[in-house]
Amino acid sequence: MIWWSLGGRTDVDQLIGLCVRCHHLLHRGRLHIDGNAVDGFTFTTRAGRPLRRRRRTGYRQAA
Numbered sequence: 001m002i003w004w005s006l007g008g009r010t011d012v013d014q015l016i017g018l019c020v021r022c023h024h025l026l027h028r029g030r031l032h033i034d035g036n037a038v039d040g041f042t043f044t045t046r047a048g049r050p051l052r053r054r055r056r057t058g059y060r061q062a063a
Contacts, residue, residue: 013037 002008016033018026022043025031031051035041043051 016041 004010022031026033030046032044032046032048033041034044045051
């Protein structure tokens with residue numbers, strides 16, 4: 001995978017959906033993504049520690 005900012009393709013197959021927070025962390029060098037769409041991606045911290053997926057506990061209702 002070549003990042004779009006480094007001349008990579010803009011095809012849908014090349015997209016990784018990120019929340020705003022993770023997008024900013026990625027650009028600041030605090031989040032790293034490796035892998036590919038076939039085998040999957042790994043998300044790691046700057047220190048190389050893998051990130052665990054948070055389990056959603058439910059949604060809060062608006063007051």
